[in-house]
Amino acid sequence: MDNQYPELENKNAIIRMFHVTKRYGAQLALNDVSLDVDANEFLFLTGPSGAGKSTLLKLLYLADTISEGQILLKGMNLSRLPKKRLPFLRRNIGVVFQDYKLIPTRTVFDNIALVMEVAGANAKQIKRKVGYLLRTVEMEHKAGAFPQSLSGGEQQRVAVARAICGDPDIVLADEPTGSLDAESARVIMELLFGIHARGATVMVATHDEALLHSTRRRIVTLKQGSVVDLGL
Numbered sequence: 439m440d441n442q443y444p445e446l447e448n449k450n451a452i453i454r455m456f457h458v459t460k461r462y463g464a465q466l467a468l469n470d471v472s473l474d475v476d477a478n479e480f481l482f483l484t485g486p487s488g489a490g491k492s493t494l495l496k497l498l499y500l501a502d503t504i505s506e507g508q509i510l511l512k513g514m515n516l517s518r519l520p521k522k523r524l525p526f527l528r529r530n531i532g533v534v535f536q537d538y539k540l541i542p543t544r545t546v547f548d549n550i551a552l553v554m555e556v557a558g559a560n561a562k563q564i565k566r567k568v569g570y571l572l573r574t575v576e577m578e579h580k581a582g583a584f585p586q587s588l589s590g591g592e593q594q595r596v597a598v599a600r601a602i603c604g605d606p607d608i609v610l611a612d613e614p615t616g617s618l619d620a621e622s623a624r625v626i627m628e629l630l631f632g633i634h635a636r637g638a639t640v641m642v643a644t645h646d647e648a649l650l651h652s653t654r655r656r657i658v659t660l661k662q663g664s665v666v667d668l669g670l
């Protein structure tokens with residue numbers, strides 16, 4: 439553990455953010471955010487548009503670097519992570535991007551299968567797992583389709599299936615139900631609750647009031663880059 443803040447031990451936390459600030463030029467996207475997320479917690483992140491939800495998730499999946507402060511993920515200081523550890527860490531994090539980020543040259547099946555392929559799973563294991571996920575998100579009939587032929591909601595379902603396919607320890611989902619009707623949103627949330635029940639830590643950024651109030655999960659609220667409610 440490489441922690442500048444040894445006085446603040448929390449053995450249950452899998453994610454620890456200490457006084458994290460993120461600036462984009464003069465724009466303050468996150469302002470002095472401190473947050474612990476326990477292993478196997480299911481947490482919602484909410485707040486108005488521009489509050490910093492996507493930025494916070496981006497810092498956790500290492501799509502961006504922090505300006506000040508420290509993030510420990512599974513005890514590893516993200517600012518000091520050797521480059522060679524990066525693929526290992528990323529394999530343990532499933533991400534549902536706000537804009538899906540499916541690979542346009544791969545089919546739906548192959549987009550979902552990629553994580554398992556990289557992890558060295560065999561064809562039979564991949565077929566079984568991807569088949570199960572496609573059935574669950576009701577996209578079996580589109581297994582051979584390419585992303586550009588899918589609706590936003592369909593791409594979102596594929597993105598969620600892809601994020602959980604490799605059984606990651608941590609799942610970070612940015613508005614995973616944003617483009618979905620109520621029934622599709624329910625299916626997606628069931629998948630996320632399912633991977634949580636199997637031991638994963640799940641963070642979901644959402645504006646969706648109905649979703650937030652449908653379960654008794656911790657809700658962390660951001661406003662203008664600051665945490666205004668830790669939901670504890």
Ligand SMILES: Nc1ncnc2c1ncn2[C@@H]1O[C@H](COP(=O)(O)OP(=O)(O)OP(=O)(O)O)[C@@H](O)[C@H]1O
Nearest residue numbers: 462465466467485486487488489490491492493494
């Ligand atoms: N790459 C960037 N360059 C400049 N400013 C950025 C960048 N990314 C985010 N910001 C700014 O940082 C602030 C936080 O943005 P962020 O996308 O994290 O908000 P959000 O809470 O996820 O919003 P939304 O709910 O609309 O997705 C906003 O003011 C945004 O304009």
